[in-house]
Amino acid sequence: MNNLSTEAIVKQQARETLKHNYPRAIIALLITLIPLYMIDGTTTVISCAFMNLIPDSETAKFWIYAVGYPVEFIAGFLLSPVINGYIRAYYRCAYTKEMDLKDVFYYLEKGRYGETLGFNIRFILRMLIPTVLLYLPLIAFEIISSNIGGDFYGGLVYRDVYFLLAVLSTLAVTLYALKYFTVFTACVDREELNLSSAVEYSKYIMKNKTGSAAKLILSFTPWLLLCMLILPALYVIPYMTQSLCVAAKWMTQASFEEN
Numbered sequence: 001m002n003n004l005s006t007e008a009i010v011k012q013q014a015r016e017t018l019k020h021n022y023p024r025a026i027i028a029l030l031i032t033l034i035p036l037y038m039i040d041g042t043t044t045v046i047s048c049a050f051m052n053l054i055p056d057s058e059t060a061k062f063w064i065y066a067v068g069y070p071v072e073f074i075a076g077f078l079l080s081p082v083i084n085g086y087i088r089a090y091y092r093c094a095y096t097k098e099m100d101l102k103d104v105f106y107y108l109e110k111g112r113y114g115e116t117l118g119f120n121i122r123f124i125l126r127m128l129i130p131t132v133l134l135y136l137p138l139i140a141f142e143i144i145s146s147n148i149g150g151d152f153y154g155g156l157v158y159r160d161v162y163f164l165l166a167v168l169s170t171l172a173v174t175l176y177a178l179k180y181f182t183v184f185t186a187c188v189d190r191e192e193l194n195l196s197s198a199v200e201y202s203k204y205i206m207k208n209k210t211g212s213a214a215k216l217i218l219s220f221t222p223w224l225l226l227c228m229l230i231l232p233a234l235y236v237i238p239y240m241t242q243s244l245c246v247a248a249k250w251m252t253q254a255s256f257e258e259n
Contacts, residue, residue: 006212007219010250014094014243021099025090025238027105032086035079043072081116082108084184090238090245091185119187122195127177134172138165174217177211179203185248205255216247 018025047064101237113220132139141254142162145153152158187193193201200241206213208240220240227236 009138010216010242010247011219011239014239014246017097017246018242019092020097021093022238024099025093026234028089028099028101029238029241031101031104032082035082036076038081039072039075043068065211077120078117079112080120084120084187085114086241087245089187090241091248094242094245094249105177110136117128119195119198123180123183126195126199127173127180130176131173132251134176138162138169141165150250153259175210175214178213179206181206181210181213182248182252185245185252189252205252207255208233209251209255212251213247214244 033170051057051064051099054063072143085104088106089099089101092103093099107113145158145162180199180202182205183195183198186198186201186205190201220236220243223236223240227233
């Protein structure tokens with residue numbers, strides 16, 4: 001065990017935790033994802049109906065982008081407390097070794113739902129400007145490419161550069177967000193925290209630990225690639241979630257032991 005890397009130890013503990021909780025872990029994931037997929041599927045069906053019913057394709061696209069996608073986003077956001085509950089279930093499982101599916105619905109209860117929505121929207125707004133700035137190279141490339149004449153837009157070189165910029169921008173956002181790695185688990189430890197306090201709490205915990213979190217997340221790259229080709233997502237996502245929650249547990253404990 002002493003010869004293993006920190007990431008390997010965390011993953012090993014996650015596997016041991018999931019060993020007797022795997023069915024409930026899958027159910028927790030499905031409870032979280034199925035409503036979101038239903039919203040997305042409904043939007044897709046309505047969008048296709050718009051394209052078929054409205055003769056003018058530009059008018060149909062206008063209604064899809066002006067109404068359809070905003071409604072989908074709002075509906076998804078209204079269900080976001082389930083994601084908070086999903087994190088809570090896995091994080092508490094990292095401590096107790098027993099997953100309680102009631103945790104998934106914890107933030108839907110009266111008195112918690114509105115507070116959780118407010119917390120989530122403030123966190124999204126906090127991340128909005130940094131995310132837009134870090135995606136500016138990709139946005140600028142898309143705008144410039146769409147205005148270039150010839151066959152460049154949509155061609156092979158365009159797709160390769162677009163993919164590279166998308167990966168780099170996503171990686172940059174992920175690395176930036178690492179200081180908020182324990183924001184949502186902090187609210188499980190201390191339910192009285194508002195966003196500002198949770199952010200400061202997370203920064204305190206993640207001081208000198210963002211590198212370890214980055215290594216753990218990046219170590220799942222092969223798993224995510226295999227997930228697209230071979231391994232089922234119903235195994236990879238619970239495994240990754242539990243590993244991140246185990247890491248959050250140890251980082252939280254270590255920060256207080258150090259101070």
